[in-house]
Structure formats: structure tokens, C-alpha cells
Amino acid sequence: MVTSIGTGREQFWKNVLAGRSGASAVESFDTSGFNVHLGAEVKDFRATDYVTNLDAAHLGRASQFAIVAARLALVDAGVQVDKLNLARAGVSLGTTSGEPQEVERFDDHYVSQKLNSVGAEFVSRYPCHVIPQHVASELGFAGVNVMIPTACAAGNYAIAHAYDVLRAERADLMLAGGADSFSRITYTGFARLGAIAPEICQPFDRCRKGMIPGEGAGVLVLETLSRARKRGARIYAEVAGYGLSCDAHHMTAAHPLGDGAARAMQHALDESDLQPEDVSYISAHGTGTQTNDRLETIAVKRLFKDAAYRVPISSIKSMLGHTMGAASALEAAVCALAVFDNRVPPTINLNEPDPDCDLDYVPNYARELPVKVAMNNAYAFGGNNASLILRKWELSN
Amino acid sequence: MSTDEIKARIKKSIATITNINPEEITENASYKDDLKLDSLTILEIAVDAEYQFKIEIPEDDLSAIRTVSDTVRVVEQYLCAQAA
Amino acid sequence: MRSRVVITGMGVVSSLGDSPEGLHASLCEGRSGIKPIQLFSTTGLGCPLGGEIKDFDATKFLGQRNLRPLDRTSRLVASAAQLALEDSGWSAEMRNSEELGLVLGTMFCSVHTISEFDRRALDAGPSYASPMDFSNTVINAAAGQTAIVHNLRGVNTTISTGVTSGIAAIAYATDLIRSGRTRALVAGGADELCFESFFGFDRAGLLCRSDASIGDFPIPFDARRNGSALGEGAALLMLEDAALARERGARVLGEIKGHGSSYDCSRGHNDKASIEAIASAIRQALNDAFLLPHEVDCLSASANGSVAGDRHEAQGVFVGLNGQTGGLPVTAIKSMLGETLGASGPMQAVALLETMRDGVLPGILRLEKTEDGFPLKMARAESQEADVTNGLINSIGFDGHCCSLIVTRPDEP
Numbered sequence: 001m002v003t004s005i006g007t008g009r010e011q012f013w014k015n016v017l018a019g020r021s022g023a024s025a026v027e028s029f030d031t032s033g034f035n036v037h038l039g040a041e042v043k044d045f046r047a048t049d050y051v052t053n054l055d056a057a058h059l060g061r062a063s064q065f066a067i068v069a070a071r072l073a074l075v076d077a078g079v080q081v082d083k084l085n086l087a088r089a090g091v092s093l094g095t096t097s098g099e100p101q102e103v104e105r106f107d108d109h110y111v112s113q114k115l116n117s118v119g120a121e122f123v124s125r126y127p128c129h130v131i132p133q134h135v136a137s138e139l140g141f142a143g144v145n146v147m148i149p150t151a152c153a154a155g156n157y158a159i160a161h162a163y164d165v166l167r168a169e170r171a172d173l174m175l176a177g178g179a180d181s182f183s184r185i186t187y188t189g190f191a192r193l194g195a196i197a198p199e200i201c202q203p204f205d206r207c208r209k210g211m212i213p214g215e216g217a218g219v220l221v222l223e224t225l226s227r228a229r230k231r232g233a234r235i236y237a238e239v240a241g242y243g244l245s246c247d248a249h250h251m252t253a254a255h256p257l258g259d260g261a262a263r264a265m266q267h268a269l270d271e272s273d274l275q276p277e278d279v280s281y282i283s284a285h286g287t288g289t290q291t292n293d294r295l296e297t298i299a300v301k302r303l304f305k306d307a308a309y310r311v312p313i314s315s316i317k318s319m320l321g322h323t324m325g326a327a328s329a330l331e332a333a334v335c336a337l338a339v340f341d342n343r344v345p346p347t348i349n350l351n352e353p354d355p356d357c358d359l360d361y362v363p364n365y366a367r368e369l370p371v372k373v374a375m376n377n378a379y380a381f382g383g384n385n386a387s388l389i390l391r392k393w394e395l396s397n
Numbered sequence: 398m399s400t401d402e403i404k405a406r407i408k409k410s411i412a413t414i415t416n417i418n419p420e421e422i423t424e425n426a427s428y429k430d431d432l433k434l435d436s437l438t439i440l441e442i443a444v445d446a447e448y449q450f451k452i453e454i455p456e457d458d459l460s461a462i463r464t465v466s467d468t469v470r471v472v473e474q475y476l477c478a479q480a481a
Numbered sequence: 482m483r484s485r486v487v488i489t490g491m492g493v494v495s496s497l498g499d500s501p502e503g504l505h506a507s508l509c510e511g512r513s514g515i516k517p518i519q520l521f522s523t524t525g526l527g528c529p530l531g532g533e534i535k536d537f538d539a540t541k542f543l544g545q546r547n548l549r550p551l552d553r554t555s556r557l558v559a560s561a562a563q564l565a566l567e568d569s570g571w572s573a574e575m576r577n578s579e580e581l582g583l584v585l586g587t588m589f590c591s592v593h594t595i596s597e598f599d600r601r602a603l604d605a606g607p608s609y610a611s612p613m614d615f616s617n618t619v620i621n622a623a624a625g626q627t628a629i630v631h632n633l634r635g636v637n638t639t640i641s642t643g644v645t646s647g648i649a650a651i652a653y654a655t656d657l658i659r660s661g662r663t664r665a666l667v668a669g670g671a672d673e674l675c676f677e678s679f680f681g682f683d684r685a686g687l688l689c690r691s692d693a694s695i696g697d698f699p700i701p702f703d704a705r706r707n708g709s710a711l712g713e714g715a716a717l718l719m720l721e722d723a724a725l726a727r728e729r730g731a732r733v734l735g736e737i738k739g740h741g742s743s744y745d746c747s748r749g750h751n752d753k754a755s756i757e758a759i760a761s762a763i764r765q766a767l768n769d770a771f772l773l774p775h776e777v778d779c780l781s782a783s784a785n786g787s788v789a790g791d792r793h794e795a796q797g798v799f800v801g802l803n804g805q806t807g808g809l810p811v812t813a814i815k816s817m818l819g820e821t822l823g824a825s826g827p828m829q830a831v832a833l834l835e836t837m838r839d840g841v842l843p844g845i846l847r848l849e850k851t852e853d854g855f856p857l858k859m860a861r862a863e864s865q866e867a868d869v870t871n872g873l874i875n876s877i878g879f880d881g882h883c884c885s886l887i888v889t890r891p892d893e894p
Contacts, residue, residue, distance in 0.1 A: 033607045035456075036601055087743070087761065096619060098641075103592065106677065107599045115680070123681035124748075124880055125586055129641045133881055138748045142758065145744035145882060146649065147641040149590075151618035157638060168767075185599050188607045189615035192444070193437075245580065246491060246637035248628040250617035251550070252437055260634065263580070271662075381616060382625020384637050393473070414613070416547035438550075441613040448601075448609045 001072070001330055002065045003216040005322055008072050010217070012330075013337050016115040019348045021319050023201060023212045029184045037197040040214030040321025051218040054138045060099030060125050061181035065217035065326075070135045070175050076234060078344040079173065081139055082097050088172040091132040092142030093179060093219075094154020094164040095325035096130025096380075100183035103309040120215040122215050128215035131179055135219075143171050152285070152322065154178050155218060155329025156386035160242040162222045170228060177329035179217035186214050186324065193252065195228040195289050202349035203286035204293050204357040211287040214321030218329035218338065225393070236336040238393040240274065240373070243267025247383030253291060258299025260385045264376065265303050270386035272373075276304040279389075280310050280371040281344045282363075285379045286315020287322050297357045312369070314347040314362040328378035328386065335374035335390045398466060398476065403450075404469050410445050411465070423446055424466040444470055483659040484825070487891065489731040490569025491671075492561040492717035493831050494542075495818060496532040496712055499564065505835035508692060508843035509864040513817045515698060525788070525790035528688035530698070532819030533674050543630065552594045553618045554673040555618040555626035557824075558585060561715035562627050565667055570731060573632065575744065580633025582663055584654040584843040585624040585717075586646030586670030587823035590639070591617050598708045623671060635663055641823075644783070645742070646670050648826030648876035652703050652740040652861050669830075671715035676852045678822075679711055687879060688811070689786055690889065696819035699786030700847045701813035702795065704861050709785035712819025716827035738871065738889040741765025745818045748881040749789060752796075758883045761814035763873065766885035767801075770871070774802035777809065777887070778869040779842055780838025780857070783830040783877040785815035794877055799886075810867040811860040812836075816846040817868025826876035833872045842867040845866040 003310060004011040004022025022040040031037045047056040047064035047101045050071045056064055070091070074081060102125045124130065124244040129147045136145050144165050155178035157267035162176035190196050198211040228235055240321040245267065254261065269276065283294055299307045316334055317323075323330060338344050343366055376388045410417040415438060427432045428442070443459050446452075446468055452475040462468055486534045496514025496823060499506040506604050507514075514532040523529040539548055539556035542563045548556060562583070562872035564574075571581060594617045602610040616622065621639035628637050636657060640650040647670025654668035657768075689708035699710045726733055743765070745751075767774065780798060799806050814832055815821075821828060836842050843863050844852040848862040859865070874886040 003826070004803075010708075035525065081654065091744075098620065103677070104593055104599060105797050107596055107603060111600055112594070118680065118684060123678070123685045123687070124683065126592075127641070129588065129643045129646070130880070133744065137748060137881070138745050140746055142744050142746055144742060144763075145642065146653075151619040151621050151638075156733060161653070164660065168656060168660070182672045183617060185595060185602075188602045188610045189598070191607060191617060192610045192612050193440070210588050220798055244582075244636045244638065246582065246625070246628045246634050248632050248634045248637075250435060250437070250629070251434070251622070251625055263634075351485060356516055380621065381619045382621045382637065383628060398735050416549060418544070437612055437616065442805060444609065444612055448605060453608060 001216065001218040002042055002069050003330060004042050004214055005319055009076050013357050016316055016334060016345045018321060019319065019346050019364060022214060023321055028182050031214065033153040034191050036198050038192050038212050039182060039283055040212050042215055051138060053276060055136060059103055059134055062099055062179045064359040065132050065178035065181065066135050067138050069177065069217035069219040072165050073087035073175060073219040081219060083173055086140050087142050089141040090165060090171040090174045091136045092146045092158045092174055092176045093132040093142055094148045094150060095128050095131060095178060096151040096180050097183045097186055097324065099126050099187050101181060102126035104184050110232060114126040115173055116396055129307045135175060150384045151380035152324055153328055153380035153384045154325040155327060156376060156378045156388045159332055159388055160219060161330065165240045166222055166224050174222045175219050176222050177217065177219035178325040180324035180326050182215040193209060199387045200349050201278040201318055201321060201342060203318050203347050204354060204361045205350050206352040206354035208288050208293060210289050211317065212321035214323040216323045216326045216330065218326050218333050220333060223366060235393045237390040239337040239377045240389040241268050241271030243387045244254045245385045249383055254295045254379055258295055258302045260301035260383055261296065261379060262303045265386040268389045276356060277307045278373050279373050281338055281374045282313035283335050283376045284313050284315045285377050286317050286337055286347065288317060292307060294356045297359060300359065303376060308359055312360050312367065313361045314345055318348045328376060331376050332388055335376045338374050339390055340370045342371050344371060360368060375392065403472055406449060407446060408466055410443055410449060414445065421445060422465060425464055427464050440460055450476055452476060484661060485723035486655045486658045486720050486737040487577045487723045487726050488718050488734045489721050489726050490565045491831050492564025492568060493716040493799040493828060494557050494561050495714040496534050497818060497826060501831050501835050505832055508814055508832055511840050511844060513846055513847050514712065520599035520674055526683045527690055528683055528710065530710045531674050532710060532821060534713055537844055538680040539726050539802050539835060541779045547849025550613055551626050554591045554621040554671060555617065558623040558671045559627045559630045561669055561717045562631050565717040565719050566631060571719060572755050576632045580635035580881060581633050582637055582666045583624055583633045584638045584640065584650045584666055584668040586640045586650030587623060588646050588672050589643060589678050590620040590623050590641050592677045593619060596677045605884055636666065642882045643878040643880060644822055644825060645876040645882040645884040646823040646885050647879050649742065651718065651827065651886060652884065655737045655740060658720060658722050664725045668720050669717035669827035671822055672713060672728050672822035674711060674713035682711055689837060698847055699816060701782065701784035701786050701816050701845055702791050702851050703848050704850045704852045706786045706791060708790060709787055710819040712821040714821050714824040714828060716824050716831050718827060718830060724875065734893055735837060735893040736889045739887040740885065741769055745881040749879055754802060755793040756796045757878060759794055759803035763798065763801030766887050770887040772871055773888065774805045776871050777802065777873045779810040779872050780868045781833050781874045782811055782813040783875040784813040785820040790877065790879055795855055795857050795874060806856050808859050809859055809860050810842050810865055811857045813845045814843055826874060829874045833874060833888055836867060837869045837872065840866055840868055881885060
């Protein structure tokens with residue numbers, strides 16, 4: 001992973017458990033015309049450290065993040081690329097914006113009437129499908145190659161798809177996750193909606209005032225159990241199942257009764273053959289807006305009923321900000337690490353409880369506890385809902 | 398600009414955004430309860446008013462707008478402030 | 482045991498009509514939707530042509546509801562969805578009780594909306610950015626808007642794999658139904674014609690040059706070709722578990738028999754890699770369908786007038802079908818619709834289902850002379866008779882994605 005609080009699994013997990021925040025004043029564009037100025041940007045990022053086959057200068061920022069995260073994931077997994085059947089190695093990624101800096105540059109030229117400065121490479125650098133393409137071209141992966149741009153839930157969709165592809169035996173190995181680069185367009189939109197916090201991102205806190213937009217990439221290596229066992233791989237967790245649904249209610253506001261979110265969780269539990277009480281930890285969508293956190297709490301209670309009060313549920317967006325298409329991929333990584341490590345990350349900046357948000361959000365400090373089953377929830381514009389369930393692999397049949 | 402002109406432009410903008418016939422938009426109509434608009438649409442109407450009249454309405458005043466006449470009043474207020 | 486996936490309805494909005502029969506008739510008559518563009522100015526660009534849907538009015542399909550929140554792409558998708566739902570009989574009542582889903586393939590979704598949103602903020606300041614337009618700046622916006630219009634509460638996924646997005650979406654949906662995760666899905670693709678993407682393609686030298694001489698138009702497989710023309714539209718199929726279709730007495734138009742995909746790491750720059758990627762997608766689709774090359778009765782090619790792309794496809798088909806292309810009828814409907822990106826593969830599927838129905842395969846408009854060694858002998862300008870049980874649809878991107886889909890005539894009742 002590549003994030004504002006660490007690159008690579010070790011640094012990332014250490015900082016997540018320590019409750020580090022990646023928020024700071026936005027540097028990548030001028031925010032003086034806005035009344036908010038915070039972001040969670042990735043600092044000191046050097047793509048050339050890891051992008052060796054392609055020319056990083058020809059790649060957009062999200063693609064660079066994705067390639068770096070992919071390479072780190074493969075190293076972490078102990079996979080030797082030259083030993084793979086590359087025709088059966090695939091990439092499934094999610095995003096919200098694709099390569100927004102490319103279209104932002106186009107627009108800069110447009111408004112200054114310098115369209116002739118837009119180069120021939122616009123159509124091969126901008127569209128979002130180039131991100132998994134670049135990862136595959138860098139590594140030589142010639143199999144399945146998909147971009148699922150379901151915005152803030154995209155990471156879960158991409159991982160779910162990779163899981164299906166492997167089960168259908170259409171690949172031996174899948175890189176799955178999500179990537180997004182900091183975007184002026186995204187920032188402008190969320191600022192206009194009044195959804196960006198002016199000072200601090202504090203999901204589930206009574207005084208919460210919004211999210212902090214971020215950027216980054218999270219990539220997981222997925223394989224079938226038999227292949228993983230055969231090569232002696234370390235297994236962080238097993239994918240138990242997933243659920244998808246659509247609110248079909250509103251483009252930017254979730255269903256007021258948590259209908260779609262609850263259905264997605266239910267489908268995930270059904271596929272995993274689990275009950276709500278079996279869930280040891282929930283990684284929340286938890287953006288830090290008044291609306292999301294309240295409605296998400298309603299959805300969890302709707303499905304879990306009394307068990308909602310017994311399951312720890314935290315939001316790493318309190319630390320990473322909202323990394324958009326990367327968010328649920330990074331949250332899935334956190335779930336895998338939680339299951340492996342028996343520790344769950346905190347929701348930081350949680351100072352004053354909100355009567356409407358009265359669950360155990362693991363306030364401020366990470367916690368040790370046995371984590372057998374972790375559920376990762378993500379919600380996006382367009383009413384896209386996705387829940388992914390990971391479990392300790394020894395427990396499965 | 399006269400109050401009537403402002404009213405007419407705002408009604409036209411609401412009509413474009415919501416597809417509601419301008420004749421059916423009464424001044425005291427509440428966006429939420431009478432016109433049945435959601436918060437995104439209400440915000441769009443407010444931002445469109447700012448954009449059209451080239452004014453900036455502070456967030457507190459924006460979020461206090463409930464009816465069409467509220468919008469007309471706030472626009473008038475900030476147009477005057479600008480002219481002053 | 483995987484479920485069989487059948488097609489029980491279709492909806493299409495295209496530059497050659499908004500019914501499958503109308504589209505098919507136009508294609509078979511050699512009518513072209515590629516004309517001088519009116520939607521935006523092409524002054525200063527190399528190509529003035531596109532497959533534009535003239536006077537597109539979504540109220541024709543969606544009634545007098547408020548369409549302001551929907552941009553052009555969303556309107557195209559919601560309109561095609563309306564047609565597919567009507568055609569398949571998936572009524573509003575059924576959608577109330579069932580979680581019907583949508584899988585949409587699109588390359589850009591709404592780059593025009595994204596750009597306009599950004600430009601207004603640049604020109605006037607970020608506080609004047611349009612909140613309503615912002616909700617359409619996400620690439621899954623059209624799928625989300627369509628779900629709201631039609632109460633589609635099941636799976637809602639957007640797939641972006643460039644030109645192949647629509648076929649990739651159909652493949653994704655097919656697998657969800659096969660595995661039993663869901664029993665029915667609306668699946669297909671869409672892309673709009675807009676200045677921003679058009680400019681990008683033109684700037685990249687991908688569009689046909691127009692200079693009033695031959696080569697004005699996109700002529701797939703022709704030796705004189707010099708590029709493609711962009712088009713737009715939306716095409717959606719209603720896909721269902723065959724058992725569900727039977728239970729509810731639905732009319733079955735065809736079956737999704739198999740699919741395959743691969744990625745050309747050279748992104749079109751290495752002939753050998755490009756040809757092999759196309760062949761691999763075809764082979765995988767055949768394997769998935771349990772068919773042999775000689776059982777393919779026709780090919781709907783992805784060819785769109787691209788100099789290298791069309792050549793790669795012809796060779797890739799030859800390799801993928803083990804050289805058995807001598808007697809294979811071939812069409813390339815992008816000769817008349819233009820390159821409609823996310824909509825292209827699903828439009829090819831709609832057209833192929835029509836060919837299965839009436840035995841006529843559209844010709845390749847303006848095709849006169851192919852290159853030496855061109856292996857697809859039955860590619861011709863005129864429409865031809867074709868008795869099609871199994872049809873192969875290729876969808877191939879200019880930058881590496883390759884998808885193949887096999888559609889089969891419904892079983893005799």
C-alpha cells in the first residue's frame with residue numbers, strides 16, 4: 001500500500017495501530033479559493049523506486065501508486081513474478097477518479113484557450129482503465145484485467161471480483177485493490193457539498209464536521225488456497241464472501257433507513273454462512289460526515305440488532321482521510337491484518353460521543369482481541385454498497 | 398435590479414433545475430415540504446442563484462434558506478451589499 | 482453446476498435507431514450513422530464526423546420526469562434500460578419485489594460533465610461549482626442514476642475496460658448469474674459523444690482523416706483505412722438464469738454461451754503480442770462455451786478502421802480459430818455506427834441476435850479492397866445470408882484489452 005501514513009505493510013500497520021494521522025494542509029493545488037484546506041496527501045513519493053519496466057514519467061499518479069502497491073504486495077507475498085504463468089495472472093482494481101490530474105490539465109489548457117497544448121497522450125493517460133493496464137504492463141500480467149470504478153466502494157468491488165475470478169479458475173493469481181490520486185475536482189465537489197472537515201476528521205464524534213479527502217493505493221495478492229499452500233505462502237486471511245446492493249434512492253445521500261447497506265451486509269453473511277454475532281470486527285465506511293456516520297450506525301443496528309453493541313467497529317478514515325477508490329482496499333488490508341494479528345485499529349479523534357452513534361468505535365487506541373471474522377463495509381455515490389468478509393483461514397472447511 | 402426581476406430569474410432557475418412549471422412556484426413555497434425537493438437540489442438552487450447573480454452567500458445564510466422568498470430576500474441583500 | 486444464462490430482452494439507443502429491428506434494418510441496408518457532428522464544434526480538428534444521435538430526447542423513453550439531474554450519458558443508459566425492461570417484461574411490480582441489478586460498461590461515463598464541473602470552478606471560483614453536476618463526476622454515475630430511475634436495487638457495478646467495457650460488463654453479469662449469486666441482471670454499455678473525448682482521440686491520431694477523398698470514413702479491414710470515427714449510444718441486454726426465464730414464461734432471444742478476455746501488455750505496439758492476446762481471448766471464449774472453431778457460424782468484428790488494430794484482429798481471429806476462417810461470414814458494424822466505446826460490444830450483441838432471427842448479416846460499408854494475406858475471406862461490403870447458431874463477438878481496445886463473447890441461438894422450443 002501507498003498512503004499518507006506509510007508505504008508498505010509494516011509501516012502502514014504500525015502507524016494505523018499507533019493512531020497516526022496523515023492530514024495536513026493541501027499542497028498539490030492552491031486552496032485559497034476554498035474555505036477548507038486539509039487533505040491527506042502522500043508525501044515524498046518516488047515512483048521510480050519501484051516502477052522499473054515502464055517509464056514513470058508517462059504514467060499518471062494513481063497508476064504510479066497502483067504499481068508501487070502491486071510490487072510491494074508481490075514482495076510481501078513472496079511471489080516471484082518470473083515463475084508465474086503470466087497468461088493466468090490478473091489485475092482487478094477500483095477507483096473513483098481514474099487519473100484526474102490529466103483532465104484537470106486539459107481543463108487548465110481549455111480555460112486559457114491553449115487547447116493545442118493538450119498532447120496526443122491525453123486519451124491514453126486519462127481514462128480510468130489505464131490504471132490496471134499499467135500495473136499489468138509493468139509486471140507482464142496478460143490475464144484478466146479490469147477496472148471497477150464504483151467510487152468510494154470500488155476497492156471492495158475489485159477484491160470481490162478477483163475472488164470470483166479465482167473461484168471460476170480463470171486465473172492463478174490476482175492483484176486486487178484500488179487507487180486514487182489527490183484531485184482538485186473531487187476536493188471542489190466535496191467542499192461545495194460542505195462535506196470536508198475544516199480542522200479534524202472525527203468519525204462518529206458528536207462534533208464531526210466531515211471528511212478529509214486523501215489519496216493512495218492498496219493492493220492485495222489473492223490466490224486459491226491450494227496454490228497458496230503449495231508454495232508455502234503466509235496466509236493473512238481467507239475471503240469468506242461478499243455482498244453487493246444498490247440503494248436506488250439518491251446519488252449522494254444514503255438510504256435513510258440503511259436499507260441497501262443492510263442488504264449488502266446480509267448477502268455477505270449469507271454467502272459466508274455466518275451470523276451477525278460471528279463478526280469479530282467491522283471496518284466502517286466512517287467518512288466523518290454527520291450523515292454517513294449516523295446512517296451507517298442505523299444500518300449496522302438494523303442488521304446486527306443487539307449484537308451491534310458487542311462488535312468493535314472503527315474507521316481508519318479518521319487517520320488516512322478518505323482515499324476514495326483506494327479506501328475499501330486499504331480497509332480490506334486492515335481487516336486481513338486484524339485477522340492475522342488479533343488487533344484492531346482505533347477511530348482516532350473520538351472525544352465526544354454522539355447519542356445517535358452509540359456503538360463501540362474503538363475510540364483512540366488500538367485494541368487486542370481475537371479476530372476470527374472481519375467485515376469491511378463501503379458505500380459510494382450512486383447508492384453502491386459493498387460488504388466483504390474475511391476470516392481466519394484455519395477455521396474454514 | 399427590481400425585486401420582481403430577481404423573483405422571475407430565481408423561479409426560472411428553479412424550473413430548469415427541477416422541471417417544475419414556474420407558474421406553480423409560489424413565493425412562500427417551502428423547498429422541502431411544498432416542492433418536495435431533496436437537500437442536493439436545494440443546494441443546487443442556492444449555488445445557481447449565487448452563480449447567476451455573481452454574489453457570495455455565507456454558509457450560515459445559505460443553510461437558513463427554506464422558501465423561495467428566502468432566496469429572493471438573500472439575493473437582494475447580497476446584491477445590495479455588493480453595489481454598496 | 483453453473484446456471485445457463487439467456488437473453489430475454491434488449492434495449493438500444495443508437496445513431497441508427499432505438500429498436501433492435503430498426504438498427505438491424507439500417508445496418509443491413511448499409512445506412513450509416515456517421516455524419517458531420519452537430520453536438521459540438523469540430524473546427525480545428527482533423528475529423529468532422531461522428532456517429533451522433535441527432536436530437537436525442539430522453540423524455541421519449543422516460544416520460545416527463547425531471548431529467549436535469551441526469552447528464553447525456555445517464556439519459557442514454559436510463560433510456561436503453563427502459564427499453565430493455567419493457568422488452569423483457571420486467572415490470573415495476575417485479576422490480577419492487579426482486580432485487581434486479583445493473584452492470585454497466587463505460588469508458589468515460591461523463592468526461593464532459595467532469596470537465597464542465599472543473600471549468601466552471603476554474604472560471605468562476607470553487608464556491609460556484611455545481612453540486613448536482615458533482616454527483617455525475619463519478620464514473621459509476623450513469624449506473625447509479627439509472628438504478629434510481631428504474632428501482633434497480635440489486636448488484637450495481639460499473640466496468641471500465643476501454644472499448645471492451647460493454648462486453649466485459651456482459652461477461653461479469655454472466656458469471657454472477659452462472660454462480661447463482663443473482664438470477665437476473667441488466668447488462669451492457671454506453672458512452673456519449675462529447676468534445677473532450679473526441680478531442681483526445683483526434684489528438685492521438687486515431688480518427689479517420691476527412692479530406693473528401695476515399696479514406697473519409699472508417700472502413701474496417703479496407704486497405705485504404707486510416708482511422709476510426711467515434712460514435713455514441715447505449716445498449717443493454719436483460720440476462721437471466723434460464724430456469725427463471727422458463728418459470729416466468731419469458732421469450733428467450735439467445736444464450737450467452739461463453740466469454741474470454743486477455744490483456745496485451747504491449748498495448749498494441751507489438752504485433753506478435755497483440756495477435757496472441759486476441760487469439761487467447763477467442764480460445765478462452767470457445768473453451769468456456771465448449772465449442773470448437775468450426776462451430777462458429779459468424780464473426781462480429783471489433784474492427785473500426787484502425788490501421789494496426791484491424792490487422793491485429795484479422796490475424797488474431799485466424800490464429801484463435803485455428804485457421805478456420807475461409808467460410809466464416811464476417812461483419813464490422815462500426816463501419817456504420819462508428820466506435821461507440823462502452824456501447825460497442827453490446828450493440829454488436831443486439832445486432833447479432835437480430836441476425837440470428839432473420840438470417841441476414843450486415844455488410845461492411847464501403848469495403849472494397851483488403852490487404853494481401855487478409856484471412857477473413859467472407860468479409861464483404863454487402864449484407865449476406867448467414868444461418869447463425871453460434872456467433873462470435875470480438876471487442877478489442879486500441880490499447881490492450883481483448884474480449885470475446887459467444888452468443889447462441891435459443892434452443893428450439
